[in-house]
Amino acid sequence: MDGLSSMQTLEALSSLLSTRDENDDDEDPKIVQASAKLGPGNIGPPASSVKPIKEATSTYDKQNSKAIWDEDEVPEGAQFDDLTDPRPEPEYEIILKQSVGTEDLFLGMSRKDPSSMCCEGMLVRVKLPGTKASEVVLDVKETFLDLRTPTHKLGLHLPHPVHRQEGKARFITEKEELEITLLLNRPMDCINRA
Incomplete structure (x- = not known):
């Protein structure tokens, strides 16, 4: 604060803020000369007394400086996007x-409602005409489902994360349809379903 209270700084500030007419003859030449040398950047303590600001340390440190992006930045399933593959989706x-009992349906005893936040599972039905069960290749990630057959290809980004190891799949031969049942994995489920 000692730099702000100096007389020279106050005179410079007063001359910058003054609204005198340029043709006034009663101006003090010392003040005019000082204001000609000083500008808005000179107000305050001299630059030599200002401590340099330390560069902010980031919590993100790249492991490999030559990497363009981190693996977490690439959306899951991006490696399966093949634009040259002619197979249709x-x-x-x-x-x-969601599992609902009579106490939920008629009495409303639990806090379940028809919203997706109260759902426990996800069913994905895929119609695969002309496909046998042995030809289906299925890979389920936490947020991506990859399904391939000789005639079809499906890369599906799931609307909610799922438990990838706890899913079930069943091929219905009469309908030529694959049903994939997945258990949802959301971080607040323990609170929402309590």
């Missing part, structure tokens, strides 16, 4: 499921 539908 099959018809599919996603159905969110």
